[in-house]
Amino acid sequence: MQVPGKNEFLSRIDRLQQSLRTQGSDGFLVTQHIALYYLTGSMQAGFAFVPTAGDATFYVRRSVDRAQDESAVRVEPLPTLRAFRPMLERDYPQLFASGRAATIATEMDVLPAQTYAKLAQLIAGGDGSVLTDGSAMIRRLRMIKSPYEIGRIEAAAAATAEALEEATAELKEGMSELALMARIEYGLRMRGHIGLMRTRSYNMEIMTGMVGAGEAAAEPSAFDGPAGGRGLGPAAPQSVSRRLISRGEPILIDIGCCIDGYVIDQTRTAVIGSLPDGLAAAYEQSVAIIREAERLMMPGTPSELLYAAAIEQAAKAGLSANFMGHGMNQVKFLGHGIGLEVDEWPVLARGFADPLEPGMTIAVEPKFTFPGRGVVGIENSYVVTDRGPRQLTKSPEKLIVVP
Amino acid sequence: MQVPGKNEFLSRIDRLQQSLRTQGSDGFLVTQHIALYYLTGSMQAGFAFVPTAGDATFYVRRSVDRAQDESAVRVEPLPTLRAFRPMLERDYPQLFASGRAATIATEMDVLPAQTYAKLAQLIAGGDGSVLTDGSAMIRRLRMIKSPYEIGRIEAAAAATAEALEEATAELKEGMSELALMARIEYGLRMRGHIGLMRTRSYNMEIMTGMVGAGEAAAEPSAFDGPAGGRGLGPAAPQSVSRRLISRGEPILIDIGCCIDGYVIDQTRTAVIGSLPDGLAAAYEQSVAIIREAERLMMPGTPSELLYAAAIEQAAKAGLSANFMGHGMNQVKFLGHGIGLEVDEWPVLARGFADPLEPGMTIAVEPKFTFPGRGVVGIENSYVVTDRGPRQLTKSPEKLIVVP
Known part of the structure; x- marks a missing residue:
């Protein structure tokens, strides 16, 4: 197995951030295993969050150990789904604890409707942040x-x-x-x-x-x-x-x-x-x-x-x-x-x-x-x-x- | 390949109809290829609609020929997605052209959010019919x-x-x-x-x-x-x-x-x-x-x-x-x-x-x-x-x- 250096993944995140800025989104919530691998270098179970600017984080359900070995971005263990929004507020206060609603893109073309609904509710938090369709953004990036x-x-x-x-x-x-x-x-x-x-x-x-x-x-x-x-x-x-x-x-x-x-x-x-x-x-x-x-x-x-x-x-x-x-x-x-x-x-x-x-x-x-x-x-x-x-x-x- | 008789599939539809009635849904919109096979005997591309009572229909994008050979239920060619709601109104007037909003269950645990949103908009039509989560119903049926x-x-x-x-x-x-x-x-x-x-x-x-x-x-x-x-x-x-x-x-x-x-x-x-x-x-x-x-x-x-x-x-x-x-x-x-x-x-x-x-x-x-x-x-x-x-x-x- 030939494994690329971290810059391979960081430069992809950089390109995603450019298109987030162009589209006026505040960040990307990555849920699909393939996109997780594409952006972090690790396909472990969890969610990655890519802000418009600054460092991305991989919130991992399992295996945390393996994600830590593989991921080009910071890994945070995600103990429960409920803990996700508070962790985002802690890690990205300018986005999620600012009182204004954030607009977060995600992969609506592959994410099941039931999981989307759960995540949308979580992301909404107290400020009405919304999950929008970023499918085209990620498909275009990967071209x-x-x-x-x-x-x-x-x-x-x-x-x-x-x-x-x-x-x-x-x-x-x-x-x-x-x-x-x-x-x-x-x-x-x-x-x-x-x-x-x-x-x-x-x-x-x-x-x-x-x-x-x-x-x-x-x-x-x-x-x-x-x-x-x-x-x-x-x-x-x-x-x-x-x-x-x-x-x-x-x-x-x-x-x-x-x-x-x-x-x-x-x-x-x-x-x-x-x-x-x-x-x-x-x-x-x-x-x-x-x-x-x-x-x-x-x-x-x-x-x-x-x-x-x-x-x-x-x-x-x-x-x-x-x-x-x-x-x-x-x-x-x-x-x-x-x-x-x-x-x-x-x-x-x-x-x-x-x-x-x-x-x-x-x-x-x-x-x-x-x-x-x-x-x-x-x-x-x-x-x-x-x-x-x-x-x-x-x-x-x-x-x-x-x- | 051992192919079961049509009654195998019709009895599954009958059991689904019983649980639709119990849950107060007006019908089930089947989208996943596996569920399509389970209920019709055919895994061709399209959507099946199972009303609470009466005959189900398989609306097929492709291959219509193959679906006609395999399906235990009636096959209707579906020329475009846009044509779907008018076809449902034609085939199920008591549900979709009655002036009241229908409640239709679907497989929200596997259906991608983007496709769900498109289908929900189509199904809504002029009367505000809604697509609800029928995942548990179909999983229970298949147990x-x-x-x-x-x-x-x-x-x-x-x-x-x-x-x-x-x-x-x-x-x-x-x-x-x-x-x-x-x-x-x-x-x-x-x-x-x-x-x-x-x-x-x-x-x-x-x-x-x-x-x-x-x-x-x-x-x-x-x-x-x-x-x-x-x-x-x-x-x-x-x-x-x-x-x-x-x-x-x-x-x-x-x-x-x-x-x-x-x-x-x-x-x-x-x-x-x-x-x-x-x-x-x-x-x-x-x-x-x-x-x-x-x-x-x-x-x-x-x-x-x-x-x-x-x-x-x-x-x-x-x-x-x-x-x-x-x-x-x-x-x-x-x-x-x-x-x-x-x-x-x-x-x-x-x-x-x-x-x-x-x-x-x-x-x-x-x-x-x-x-x-x-x-x-x-x-x-x-x-x-x-x-x-x-x-x-x-x-x-x-x-x-x-x-």
């Missing part, structure tokens, strides 16, 4: 990765490339999607994958992605992606199924892992024998789209432009109906940010007009879905630099062909 | 399992027993916790484990549990259990580490899996060679505590009584300081419900005074923590029947000894 973070994503990319190579060496006719995935996951786990790729969205689950063969990959699903997969049944209705892999059908391998908290996301298409003509052409089209996305991936380009360009290319190729899903199950994006979560900002989609910036890490995943036949495509992850994209994905970019 | 559900938990138990036996056959000195876990997980995955054990609590993650050797198992953690484990680093601070397993130290193997949506949870202690004297005695004490818990596990017994009895036994054995964690990191329960989630009700803890009932499925996990040395203990899962507990865990109940 820009440090060199340390990019290094961790590359470590995850290397593990994924190795595990994929090992597993596809064993790919053969009659192997199930589940068996191929189990083999990939074993390789990922042995290399330090924590076992899941964390997600921000409610009800979304990704452990290591999906392997989908033939028509099973093309089945519609609840999953907000171009290919969810058939899954193991109604209670696990995405990712792999027990379907056996046959000759001459596309095998979509959309996988990643999480190393030291950071995820990579990539897709390769494999086949035993060769792809049918129409699908081979669509695969080449996904390569063409990713080349164009790379060309556009410069600082200053609006994210949505990459999506618009891909839509246009798919249309020119006569593949609009198959691009990023099929029919009413098409998804409306080309790619997404990756980092501590797999569904980070920016999203390459209409409405995301903000310009790309150096340090953004983005998975770009052009795919074509053919109901009853399968899904083909490719996905690479990149970091945006001053000179354009640098690819983070380590797997060779090619159709994986098993004789 | 009592059907024969189908118990069968699925047993299927998960069988997979876990087989995977554990395969993996411990390869256990040897110098193997890492991570490598042993990767081997267990491979076996679980090949048997249909979906890859994680779903949890209800905010910030809680369990994929397959933990393997903890020697002092690494005894380290305090954020995890709300008697032994969280060292983990792979600050960004994954629980479960396995890369620590190598040595001779003569306890190896705590607290694992489970999720088959067809249902989880099992079990713990066995293993050792290469033999346990040191003090730890061997503590292990025997955990066996004695589970025997006493079995004796008490009769319908009508308050859940908290099992915890109180265990506390007393640990005290008599002079092991109070080591029971269920150590020092300020002790947890205050002996066991927990299992089902679609691993942290279900009832909890065997002070304050849970409700009597045990037939159909409850409970993991009982007496463990003793020795800082610097390790954790020993045992965990079995049971279903409460009229005649007492029936064990669901299939692994032989013994200390696993590798020569």
Whole structure:
């Protein structure tokens, strides 16, 4: 485990404080384990408070010992939830014991309503301080990765490339999607994958992605992606199924892992024998789209432009109906940010007009879905630099062909 | 995949309607994917509405096709979120177009505050209908399992027993916790484990549990259990580490899996060679505590009584300081419900005074923590029947000894 220095975390807090000042908030109440890690370096249970200026504090329920070892900011044991507001008044008297109501941002997009209500009541205290939605602030902050973070994503990319190579060496006719995935996951786990790729969205689950063969990959699903997969049944209705892999059908391998908290996301298409003509052409089209996305991936380009360009290319190729899903199950994006979560900002989609910036890490995943036949495509992850994209994905970019 | 008949789901809805009537609510808005599956048989994306009387409806964003195949209740495509309230008025005019404000329960313990706020605004409509907290209602409903559900938990138990036996056959000195876990997980995955054990609590993650050797198992953690484990680093601070397993130290193997949506949870202690004297005695004490818990596990017994009895036994054995964690990191329960989630009700803890009932499925996990040395203990899962507990865990109940 490579652990960064304290400045890594303190500089993130500094950037959060800048945006708190811009937004006119008095502080940020951090509750999600992922954000706690991002800002303090420790994922222990508790709450962190980041004032607009001055030092942050991590109020820890458990383990206090471990938080003290890990945290870049001051740790205070939090004996009970009830003790929280009095401790804030003691530590931040200019905010919480000043007689005026403070405006505190928090992560309302992930914090459960019940816990939010409890915290809002606590924070209100005697002065009517309020908890407002700071989700966008923290998502925006996390869009820009440090060199340390990019290094961790590359470590995850290397593990994924190795595990994929090992597993596809064993790919053969009659192997199930589940068996191929189990083999990939074993390789990922042995290399330090924590076992899941964390997600921000409610009800979304990704452990290591999906392997989908033939028509099973093309089945519609609840999953907000171009290919969810058939899954193991109604209670696990995405990712792999027990379907056996046959000759001459596309095998979509959309996988990643999480190393030291950071995820990579990539897709390769494999086949035993060769792809049918129409699908081979669509695969080449996904390569063409990713080349164009790379060309556009410069600082200053609006994210949505990459999506618009891909839509246009798919249309020119006569593949609009198959691009990023099929029919009413098409998804409306080309790619997404990756980092501590797999569904980070920016999203390459209409409405995301903000310009790309150096340090953004983005998975770009052009795919074509053919109901009853399968899904083909490719996905690479990149970091945006001053000179354009640098690819983070380590797997060779090619159709994986098993004789 | 074994899929139950529609009556399985309709009878759950019927029981939910009974408790809605008791509580004076007009309906339940179901948002969590797990609850959607529990009540409709489908885990597709959308919202289900269960009125106090009459038919429920599943309003589906995606995939509508799949929901139509799976759902035991009527499916309506939900084109946009904005369309939701008008559709409710159309389908439930006596509730939503009656001029009076409706009181609708929802899962405020898992629903993010931001989504809750959006839904509350939608539901309010022109009549001021309100969304109230129905978390306890749905948790209580799910405490009592059907024969189908118990069968699925047993299927998960069988997979876990087989995977554990395969993996411990390869256990040897110098193997890492991570490598042993990767081997267990491979076996679980090949048997249909979906890859994680779903949890209800905010910030809680369990994929397959933990393997903890020697002092690494005894380290305090954020995890709300008697032994969280060292983990792979600050960004994954629980479960396995890369620590190598040595001779003569306890190896705590607290694992489970999720088959067809249902989880099992079990713990066995293993050792290469033999346990040191003090730890061997503590292990025997955990066996004695589970025997006493079995004796008490009769319908009508308050859940908290099992915890109180265990506390007393640990005290008599002079092991109070080591029971269920150590020092300020002790947890205050002996066991927990299992089902679609691993942290279900009832909890065997002070304050849970409700009597045990037939159909409850409970993991009982007496463990003793020795800082610097390790954790020993045992965990079995049971279903409460009229005649007492029936064990669901299939692994032989013994200390696993590798020569």
